[in-house]
Amino acid sequence: MTIPPCTPFPEEPVMPPYDEPRGTAALLVDSSGRYLLHLRDANKEICDPGTWSIPGGDREGEEPAREAVARELWEETGLAVPLEEFTVVDSVGPGGAKGRIRVYLGSWDGDADALPCPEGIMFRHFDAATVPFLTMCPWTKDVIALHQARFPARVPLPARARPGGRARPHVVGVHLYLEENGKVLLGLRHPDSAFAPSAHHFPAGHCEQESAVACLVREAREETGLVIDRAGVELVHVVHTVDHAGGQPRMGLVFRAHRWTGTPEVREPDRCVSWDWWPVDALPERIVPYARTAIEGIRAGRLYTELGWT
Structure with missing residues (x-):
């Protein structure tokens, strides 16, 4: 029997055409041509x-690169966006170890400040003109640089003259109102908290890749240990705010x-130092302003309030 030259012998392993x-990594670009960049920790034994x-990050075991980049993007940003292969680049790791990175390209128009940042310092959008600095x-x-060569930044068109100006995505926050015997549950924020230090607030959080009610249930469990019955939840107020x-x-x-079931307890001591029940007609002096507005609106039977808009 003659074996065709292109067919390997059974005992020989079939090697991939190249080492994956x-x-x-994921290069995300918004509709204005800005790049989503991540500021890495400065004092850790990490790459760059x-x-x-x-x-981005490394593949785990034999994990395909496409699955790895989607996983890393989700773990670092909470985003799940369509991605396509873009390029492969060389990199140098700690100690001078050389490697390669497969980069994927995607688009995202959200607010970088609202992204979770479990690794590194922060996320920001930068245009091509700022990147060199x-x-x-x-x-x-x-x-x-390769992306700019293939897809040069477009000169932005002037915004149409309209009251709203340019479109800007809103951050959606979900807040839990628990009332028992005429008292509402409020937490005292940690004095070093980045948001509302030493002020009282609802159990709350930003909507991630989830429904608003799912966010409510998750945040209540993470912050207070309470288990909320989804079937017993109703929307009682909406506050549309802008600080300036x-x-x-x-x-x-x-x-x-x-x-709900359980007793409120401090689950995130770096953000909240206590949970207390306050009479709805005698709220603490230091309370997040829109939380006070929401409670007043609920008591008045009003569903919607605007704050800060002119």
Whole structure:
């Protein structure tokens, strides 16, 4: 029997056409041509410490690169967006170890400030003109330069003259209103909290890749240990806020839970130092302003309030 030359012998392993890079990364660009960049920790034994880079990480075991980049993007940003292969770049890790990174391209128009940041320092959007002035991860700078060569930044069209100005996505916050015997549950924020230090507030959080009620149930469990019965939840107030002209607009959804189990306890001591029941007609002096407005609206039977808009 003659074996065709293109057919390997059964005992010989079939090798892949090339070694798949261990690293993956996602270059996300918004509709204005800005790049979503991640500021990496400066004092850790990691690749390119203290530089601006893009989300990503290594494959786990034999995990395909496409699955790895989707997982890493979700873990670092909470985003799940369509991605397509873009390029492969060389990188240098701690100790001079060389590697390669497969980069994927996607688009996202959200608010970088609202992204969770479990790793690194922060996320920000930057346009192509600003990138050269940043302390950049070398391979990320190469990726952006390649993207610019293939897709030059468009000159933005002037915004149409309309009261709303340019479109800007809103941050959606979900808040839990629990009332028992004429008292409402409020938490005292930690004095070092980035938001509302030493002020009282509802159990609350930002909607991630989930429904508003799912967010409510999750945040209540994470912050207070309470288990909320989804079937006993109703929307009782909406607060549409902006802190200042041109500031980040926010939509606060306040849900009342009529059934729950457990006793409130401090689950996130770095954010909240205590949970207490306050009479609805004798609220604490220091309370987040829109939380006070929402409670007043609920007592008045009003569903919607605007704050800060002119």
